[in-house]
Amino acid sequence: xxxxTGLFKPAADLVGELIEDKxxxxxxxxSLAMAQHSITSEVIQLEGKVVKAKADIIVAEATxxxxxxxxxxxxxxxxxxxxxxxxxxxFTAGNISEALELELMSLIQIGLGGYVVGRSLEKVGxxxxxxxxxxx
Numbered sequence: 001x002x003x004x005t006g007l008f009k010p011a012a013d014l015v016g017e018l019i020e021d022k023x024x025x026x027x028x029x030x031s032l033a034m035a036q037h038s039i040t041s042e043v044i045q046l047e048g049k050v051v052k053a054k055a056d057i058i059v060a061e062a063t064x065x066x067x068x069x070x071x072x073x074x075x076x077x078x079x080x081x082x083x084x085x086x087x088x089x090x091f092t093a094g095n096i097s098e099a100l101e102l103e104l105m106s107l108i109q110i111g112l113g114g115y116v117v118g119r120s121l122e123k124v125g126x127x128x129x130x131x132x133x134x135x136x
Contacts, residue, residue: 008032008033008036015028015029058073073111076111077108077111081108084104084108
């Protein structure tokens with residue numbers, strides 16, 4: 001959202017400098033604020049769609065009939081965690097940089113977060129669907 005604010009704030013600040021009529025300047029600022037709000041709402045909706053799409057992918061993987069499809073993410077995460085544990089125990093290749101280690105930790109956080117969300121949706125999804133499909 002900072003990008004959207006960063007686009008509109010300079011314009012709103014400039015209005016006060018360029019337009020002497022205070023009412024007109026306030027009118028333009030209000031229009032800019034409405035445009036900013038509209039764009040921010042669109043960005044939030046798009047981000048929500050992206051999150052839902054990611055969750056749908058993870059649920060599809062987790063519920064797949066194929067062993068490799070349903071287990072590649074947990075196996076990958078276990079491998080990354082194993083590498084981190086080896087590092088903590090002092091077993092590591094000397095050419096692994098700190099930046100690479102930090103990226104590995106980020107991947108673990110993202111991967112485990114996605115895995116937990118996907119598995120949670122898989123378990124809770126049918127219950128939620130049942131609640132919404134009830135006719136009272």
